[in-house]
Amino acid sequence: MPAEMPVRLRIFSLNCWGIRYLSKHCAQRYTMIGDLLSKEQHDVALLQEVWSEKDFHVLKKKLGGTHPYSHYFKSGFFGSGLAVFSKHRIHDAFLYKYTLNGYPYMAHHGDWFGGKAVGKVLLNISGLAIHVFVTHLHAEYCREPDSYLPHRVVQAWELQNFIRHTSAGADVVILGGDLNMHPTDLGIRLLQSYTGLKDCYNETASFDGFEQGFTHITDNPFTHKQELIPFGGGIRIDYVFFKGSKSVDVSCESLSTTKGPVPGQPFPYSDHEALSTELELHPSEDGKGYSNQEKDCTTDKLSELVNIVTEARTEVKVGLHCAERMRYTAARTGIMGLALLLLELAIAAVPCFALGTEQPFPKASFYLLGALCFAILFCTTLLYIFYGMEVKALQGAEDQMRLALGSLQERLKAFPKGKYEGRSQTELDSRDPSTLEPDD
Amino acid sequence: MPAEMPVRLRIFSLNCWGIRYLSKHCAQRYTMIGDLLSKEQHDVALLQEVWSEKDFHVLKKKLGGTHPYSHYFKSGFFGSGLAVFSKHRIHDAFLYKYTLNGYPYMAHHGDWFGGKAVGKVLLNISGLAIHVFVTHLHAEYCREPDSYLPHRVVQAWELQNFIRHTSAGADVVILGGDLNMHPTDLGIRLLQSYTGLKDCYNETASFDGFEQGFTHITDNPFTHKQELIPFGGGIRIDYVFFKGSKSVDVSCESLSTTKGPVPGQPFPYSDHEALSTELELHPSEDGKGYSNQEKDCTTDKLSELVNIVTEARTEVKVGLHCAERMRYTAARTGIMGLALLLLELAIAAVPCFALGTEQPFPKASFYLLGALCFAILFCTTLLYIFYGMEVKALQGAEDQMRLALGSLQERLKAFPKGKYEGRSQTELDSRDPSTLEPDD
Numbered sequence: 013m014p015a016e017m018p019v020r021l022r023i024f025s026l027n028c029w030g031i032r033y034l035s036k037h038c039a040q041r042y043t044m045i046g047d048l049l050s051k052e053q054h055d056v057a058l059l060q061e062v063w064s065e066k067d068f069h070v071l072k073k074k075l076g077g078t079h080p081y082s083h084y085f086k087s088g089f090f091g092s093g094l095a096v097f098s099k100h101r102i103h104d105a106f107l108y109k110y111t112l113n114g115y116p117y118m119a120h121h122g123d124w125f126g127g128k129a130v131g132k133v134l135l136n137i138s139g140l141a142i143h144v145f146v147t148h149l150h151a152e153y154c155r156e157p158d159s160y161l162p163h164r165v166v167q168a169w170e171l172q173n174f175i176r177h178t179s180a181g182a183d184v185v186i187l188g189g190d191l192n193m194h195p196t197d198l199g200i201r202l203l204q205s206y207t208g209l210k211d212c213y214n215e216t217a218s219f220d221g222f223e224q225g226f227t228h229i230t231d232n233p234f235t236h237k238q239e240l241i242p243f244g245g246g247i248r249i250d251y252v253f254f255k256g257s258k259s260v261d262v263s264c265e266s267l268s269t270t271k272g273p274v275p276g277q278p279f280p281y282s283d284h285e286a287l288s289t290e291l292e293l294h295p296s297e298d299g300k301g302y303s304n305q306e307k308d309c310t311t312d313k314l315s316e317l318v319n320i321v322t323e324a325r326t327e328v329k330v331g332l333h334c335a336e337r338m339r340y341t342a343a344r345t346g347i348m349g350l351a352l353l354l355l356e357l358a359i360a361a362v363p364c365f366a367l368g369t370e371q372p373f374p375k376a377s378f379y380l381l382g383a384l385c386f387a388i389l390f391c392t393t394l395l396y397i398f399y400g401m402e403v404k405a406l407q408g409a410e411d412q413m414r415l416a417l418g419s420l421q422e423r424l425k426a427f428p429k430g431k432y433e434g435r436s437q438t439e440l441d442s443r444d445p446s447t448l449e450p451d452d
Numbered sequence: 453m454p455a456e457m458p459v460r461l462r463i464f465s466l467n468c469w470g471i472r473y474l475s476k477h478c479a480q481r482y483t484m485i486g487d488l489l490s491k492e493q494h495d496v497a498l499l500q501e502v503w504s505e506k507d508f509h510v511l512k513k514k515l516g517g518t519h520p521y522s523h524y525f526k527s528g529f530f531g532s533g534l535a536v537f538s539k540h541r542i543h544d545a546f547l548y549k550y551t552l553n554g555y556p557y558m559a560h561h562g563d564w565f566g567g568k569a570v571g572k573v574l575l576n577i578s579g580l581a582i583h584v585f586v587t588h589l590h591a592e593y594c595r596e597p598d599s600y601l602p603h604r605v606v607q608a609w610e611l612q613n614f615i616r617h618t619s620a621g622a623d624v625v626i627l628g629g630d631l632n633m634h635p636t637d638l639g640i641r642l643l644q645s646y647t648g649l650k651d652c653y654n655e656t657a658s659f660d661g662f663e664q665g666f667t668h669i670t671d672n673p674f675t676h677k678q679e680l681i682p683f684g685g686g687i688r689i690d691y692v693f694f695k696g697s698k699s700v701d702v703s704c705e706s707l708s709t710t711k712g713p714v715p716g717q718p719f720p721y722s723d724h725e726a727l728s729t730e731l732e733l734h735p736s737e738d739g740k741g742y743s744n745q746e747k748d749c750t751t752d753k754l755s756e757l758v759n760i761v762t763e764a765r766t767e768v769k770v771g772l773h774c775a776e777r778m779r780y781t782a783a784r785t786g787i788m789g790l791a792l793l794l795l796e797l798a799i800a801a802v803p804c805f806a807l808g809t810e811q812p813f814p815k816a817s818f819y820l821l822g823a824l825c826f827a828i829l830f831c832t833t834l835l836y837i838f839y840g841m842e843v844k845a846l847q848g849a850e851d852q853m854r855l856a857l858g859s860l861q862e863r864l865k866a867f868p869k870g871k872y873e874g875r876s877q878t879e880l881d882s883r884d885p886s887t888l889e890p891d892d
Binding site for chain 2: 084090101103104105116125132182394400407415422
């Protein structure tokens with residue numbers, strides 16, 4: 013048990029937009045970010061889009077004095093872009109790479125190559141087990157229609173699953189990152205309802221930042237202004253979430269965001285705004301604090317969760333329909349390529365008998381067409397495999413959702429309205445099944 | 453807390469070798485497996501290599517009466533092959549797909565297409581949270597040299613990571629499956645040392661099966677006898693592991709394996725032998741049982757763990773060296789393809805000036821060579837991306853191992869010999885950091 017309470021934790025989160033040679037003023041901005049972190053000395057800094065490990069090492073060298081512990085999560089082709097700098101020893105790290113992450117042929121979007129993931133580090137601060145998660149979800153390139161929505165919903169599903177399953181032993185859970193979702197989007201609701209995580213922006217005692225907590229704003233010279241105008245000049249897509257436990261109560265004392273241009277600097281830190289928050293950790297008397305925090309978890313909340321999971325399942329089904337159609341198209345095109353190849357071979361065979369040597373055999377066209385057929389066959393085979401894997405992943409997520417719905421509905425049926433009063437979601441979930449009626 | 457103790461749990465595990473149209477007598481063997489499960493009525497049956505969902509659904513239909521709850525883990529192109537049948541409601545399911553899993557171009561090995569993974573289901577039996585894991589690791593096609601060893605070691609590393617991180621809230625942890633590793637292999641030592649999981653074969657009060665617990669034997673008509681002769685007629689690569697908790701003590705009452713041919717049947721259930729085990733769950737007085745189970749965790753054990761992780765790290769480094777070499781070869785071949793293409797274009801340009809129209813332009817050869825160059829460029833690009841991802845995954849695992857070693861060595865340094873006496877590995881790991889000295 014902790015020696016000293018309350019404990020104050022200062023958390024920083026920023027999408028660094030660190031694509032070497034492509035992002036504007038990348039090196040200078042990393043210098044500015046390093047300066048900021050050195051000066052502010054947050055307990056933990058959660059960075060996203062640190063696409064180059066070289067930049068991570070530059071930061072690591074610079075922050076050696078203030079943040080001696082760090083971890084870069086490697087994933088995909090470039091690396092996940094996720095980095096953690098900590099004043100406290102990192103005891104353990106674990107990475108979960110999302111199953112779905114866009115398409116490799118959409119190379120200009122690049123998400124697939126990044127290997128988006130959720131990283132977890134374990135800290136021990138004043139004897140408390142602090143589980144810190146950092147993530148970056150698939151970007152939203154177009155809101156309506158958003159062809160990546162099913163992928164992002166599955167990522168949100170996997171994110172909440174990962175957090176729920178891996179944080180049973182935590183005193184405090186913290187999640188920071190660029191979730192690429194607006195506060196009322198399905199994925200955010202899914203994440204919060206299922207895990208009980210609280211949004212710093214909604215919970216903070218004091219806020220200093222852009223209106224509505226926007227983290228992607230028109231005032232930032234690196235953003236595409238046209239995209240943000242429909243949303244009132246900005247959107248909130250970067251978050252810090254937190255959750256206490258039976259033994260620890262957590263409150264958000266303050267939250268601040270940068271506001272575009274940095275005073276005294278020629279440009280901002282990134283195309284996203286940075287979040288800084290201060291959390292206060294209090295002891296709580298044997299679960300009292302915990303139930304205080306989450307005592308509003310009633311059957312209504314459980315019904316809401318059922319609705320949200322149902323909505324997510326519908327979205328996944330839409331994605332499944334698309335993926336199945338794409339797989340079918342790949343198969344059909346492949347078969348056409350094969351038919352063309354066979355036809356060509358037939359044509360090549362026929363002149364030997366019909367035309368003899370009267371006409372020269374069109375060798376060049378023959379080889380070109382043959383090569384084209386092989387290319388079609390090869391590419392459609394690759395696409396068929398890729399879409400097949402996408403279908404399996406979407407089906408897998410849908411199966412898990414169906415299973416979860418069955419379990420949630422069973423609980424709703426078993427407990428009459430009001431019976432959940434005073435019990436937290438975490439108490440109700442399967443890691444403490446003593447609150448459940450036996451099924452067998 | 454559980455109403456009735458002791459609780460008896462009967463667990464079944466079998467690699468079904470269920471490749472439709474390729475595995476011998478596949479349909480008949482599924483019928484036999486279904487009959488066996490119907491008759492034996494284990495609490496939980498963990499199946500591997502159920503490659504076709506159709507076969508899963510056939511089993512599901514057949515076992516509807518005895519095992520009303522089931523889950524099939526979908527992953528990769530074919531599905532992970534992992535299936536769970538349970539007499540008790542499955543409250544939640546979660547899948548972790550291993551980062552490394554062989555190579556897609558080794559299609560005849562097929563592991564990559566299977567998307568090997570570890571699946572977890574949550575059961576609530578008599579009020580106890582039972583976390584059941586099922587997995588299937590990459591096959592060992594040749595023991596010396598085993599080109600897949602680094603992949604399997606990373607899988608074992610991820611498996612122990614997944615179990616450690618997700619089972620903090622468990623009363624009982626059970627892991628079953630085909631681990632494709634001999635009992636003294638690095639991956640098994642890593643798994644057991646880090647998680648504290650106990651091997652049923654070593655712990656059972658009564659054993660009935662083939663000598664040394666072999667699960668892949670020469671007596672089985674489906675196995676390649678030549679491969680097994682060097683190992684004394686069989687190997688043990690299928691396991692059931694278990695672990696209790698602070699509140700529950702687990703003992704293995706019996707373990708049995710099938711012994712090749714099934715009496716009264718024309719062939720065995722599979723090319724692997726099936727495992728059946730009976731676990732008994734006792735209450736334990738506030739951690740007493742737990743420390744009884746694991747009180748032998750001393751500094752010696754911790755040193756051993758450091759050695760094992762170091763050994764694993766070395767193996768990963770060997771794999772990393774190979775992957776980097778392959779990536780380099782892909783890049784070099786790609787550059788050669790590009791050079792050939794440029795050379796060809798140069799040759800195509802030259803005759804216009806030098807030879808004029810004296811000689812006909814060799815169109816066919818030109819196009820053929822061009823197509824070949826494009827094919828080389830395309831394939832090497834794909835390979836370069838694939839090997840790049842393999843490198844990242846191996847580096848990521850190595851980073852995690854280095855981090856873990858740092859933390860383990862810090863503990864070893866901080867505690868003089870004997871200070872760990874009576875503390876379990878789980879108590880020492882980061883989910884209960886109250887046993888650690890603060891670092892800051």
